[in-house]
Amino acid sequence: LAKTTQPISMDSYEGQEVNITCSHNNIATNDYITWYQQFPSQGPRFIIQGYKTKVTNEVASLFIPADRKSSTLSLPRVSLSDTAVYYCLVGDEGTGFQKLVFGTGTRLLVSP
């Protein structure tokens, strides 16, 4: 499983766009990139998943360059409730048999 590297923490203000970059130099051909969000004392929540180029849903966008050695999670116009830990994971697109490997994540603090 490819190892991922993320910033330990980031600070932002309400209404700003936040971009969190994840490095995964050893990503394999079959690997997908998945981001989870976790609030204190809660389980992680799936945000977005992608393989290449750009993926967008109602919550976030995921940008993946052609070499796929990094990815950027983009949160538009963050609010205080986006304060959480964000995890970048890399692994095979599974059918539920994935052994998810979490790093330490990026702690995002959104201030008024």
Add this chain to the structure above:
Amino acid sequence: DAGVTQSPTHLIKTRGQQVTLRCSPKSGHDTVSWYQQALGQGPQFIFQYYEEEERQRGNFPDRFSGHQFPNYSSELNVNALLLGDSALYLCASSPVGGGEDTQYFGPGTRLTVL
């Protein structure tokens, strides 16, 4: 439609005791995975159950064991508790072959070992 549920919410035990944590998967899901999350760390994979059998196991000692029932619910058992077992224990469920590429997590059980 209920999501993943876990019980109890919190638990306090003393060293050497045994504990059982319970998980009910999301409706339609038949695979259950357990994770341990120490304070300030990301979740660490313990093991996964499918068809009432352990399919995969992470780097955890035999003191950690589990079970899956015919209704897909699962238990995590930890024997001879150590102080270092204090953590948030998360259960995640997923369907097999359903094309979903993510796991849905429950709220977790906070275990404190004194």
